[in-house]
Amino acid sequence: MRIEVVNTGTELLLGKVINTHLGFFGQELFKLGLRIQRQTTIPDGDEIRTVLQNAFSRTDVILITGGLGPTNDDLTREVVAEMLGHELHLDQSILDSIEEMFRSRGLKQNRSNDRQAMVPEGAVVLHNPNGTAPGLYVPADEKAGSPHMFLIPGPPRELKPMFLDQVVPQIKSLLGEDHQIATWRNFRIYGVGESTLANEMEPVLEPIEGLELGYCARLGEVDLRLIGSDEAVDAASKIVREKYGRQIMTESEDPIEKVILELLLEKGETVSTAESCTGGFIASTLTNVSGSSSTFHRGFVTYSNEAKTELLGVSPDLLAEHGAVSNEVVAAMAGGCLERSGADHAIAISGIAGPTGGTKEKKVGTVHIAIASRNEPLFAKKFFQPVERIAFKERVTRLALDLLRQRLQGFTLD
């Protein structure tokens, strides 16, 4: 099945908004074993006509985002109806639900919303619980030579649920019963690059019949997606688990902070943080997930040496002897943090985020991380991440959190 995406929106071409829809569609369709073959961004207005005309003959499905709103340059609905020669009629159920939405928010209904209730003959309405503009599924029309079209509103919080709940099932039914909707499993693997992973896994996994591989790399971790029959995915999973062992953060799409939260909840334990170069980003990441107040009670941002001494009890002599960026100091920070917070685990970090502050001995990108736990040996190690300042903070945060994850899963840190 050939699929194209057309994104309408002047704001995308002006750089006011980044197109995240394409990535979302790409990832979700990949789970069905489908790929997007082309994507086009056009301004609001009439240009949709030319783009659709060109695409009609070469594709089976077109996903169109945006252009369904109430203003004059929202033309998608009208252009599609006209190209197919289908009449538009007013759909009372849409009008009712728009009116209900306005009423529940205490707003007065605006007549310009009526346009959003117009539906081309033969189209299926995709209701929109998160906004006023409904989506539309316009089945392929042999006479007009048109493929299946899905018209989806542009705002992400409207588009995503509509796509998952209403468009994906339609696409599945278009694929028919013969199309094996594959099983898929995600391995989130830490500390291996995408190309290394591909080089290591492709020779051993490609012989497995009916298996497809997907990758998605970000910030030191890679998602490896296995897609295929149950048997193929199971066989491949076994190989992946054997090869990457402790590097597998999770066999889900959960972020590291959720993995850690669940491990801590399971054990009834807590964590605290003592941060220098990350400036609070580790604590902030841990609290990104709801429920974290049970497992994270406090954190220390000790940017200056005085703060390390006063808040964590790091001795000034130790700081003078080894410098703030050293195993000795992060170990002392972690120990002080554990003691003063009463937590079961403490993460401590100190490094040189740059672009200034590096020396010959301690280059920009140097970072030391310590993990202290009530009943485990203190761990401290030096790492090197010579990337731009904000990327550095993000990467070393993942690194520190992954070390904690390994400890919580019972692996020995070394």
Place this chain on the structure above:
Amino acid sequence: MRIEVVNTGTELLLGKVINTHLGFFGQELFKLGLRIQRQTTIPDGDEIRTVLQNAFSRTDVILITGGLGPTNDDLTREVVAEMLGHELHLDQSILDSIEEMFRSRGLKQNRSNDRQAMVPEGAVVLHNPNGTAPGLYVPADEKAGSPHMFLIPGPPRELKPMFLDQVVPQIKSLLGEDHQIATWRNFRIYGVGESTLANEMEPVLEPIEGLELGYCARLGEVDLRLIGSDEAVDAASKIVREKYGRQIMTESEDPIEKVILELLLEKGETVSTAESCTGGFIASTLTNVSGSSSTFHRGFVTYSNEAKTELLGVSPDLLAEHGAVSNEVVAAMAGGCLERSGADHAIAISGIAGPTGGTKEKKVGTVHIAIASRNEPLFAKKFFQPVERIAFKERVTRLALDLLRQRLQGFTLD
């Protein structure tokens, strides 16, 4: 001048990478008074041919990203040369600089890189100090019916400097001396929505001849860009300053943390933080900018009530009486933070990020912020930001930082 963008890269269509190039191009071209009319994403490989063929007749400039690397599916260079009927020749200067780059990194040069040194006849090489693949400027060719083409490598840290340093000057020279490269000025305005700003400013600014407006909204702030002749921009700036006054964070594109850093450096002052619901995100944001160690020494992440008492001296009675999410408690947090950190200013925050933890009286989205300063009255106020958890943390962080910015600029908080 009509401009189109073609992004090549299977990873974009699979959702492995988000396309940030389009936004970057859109914003930078807008500063020249230009707009992108269409953008297409295609997989690596031969599909570039069809897309270029279609675009040739309707556009003046095509920006093509990706497909310049050393592997077999990097075909942009070859396809363009073939379509124009231009021979490819080996450019020794490119080969030398690739070899030099490999040598300096202690790597062995790979013969597959030779392909990257092939240049179509008549093309101008855009050297790439940040990677191996050079860019190419292929001038319009009347015989082939082709527009001006810029071939730019895909990795953002290679693409961005090449575009700004080499492509923009070429485009300016194509525009010619007659084209008035407009003056532009950015106002970063806090606390006004994009549509409100447009409704308020368009009636008063549109009468100014030769002025164009651009907007870019994010997280509670809007960039208003004024573009036009010096006189038009000056006249409009006067109106914008009068209307928005203290809401203008900066007349630059600097992020709030940079604005704050510079205000603090100017005064020789420091800030500290006492965070509950943001979990360290305010401290982390303040330290995103190089040089922040002079103005930020420590921060407290006090997620639990005990932490608020032990680290900031907030009385348990006060917590019991008013609850952790109250003006009284954030005022006490800010006071304690100021005293115990020795800083000149303290930000304190406590709120309900959700999705759980809300009550009838204190709904999810409720947040209290206090700003304490050595020689100014203590400020504490309640706000309401009922958005999803991570968006909540981001928004209330901007809100708190903007209050500090106003105080540092001498505005009275109320």
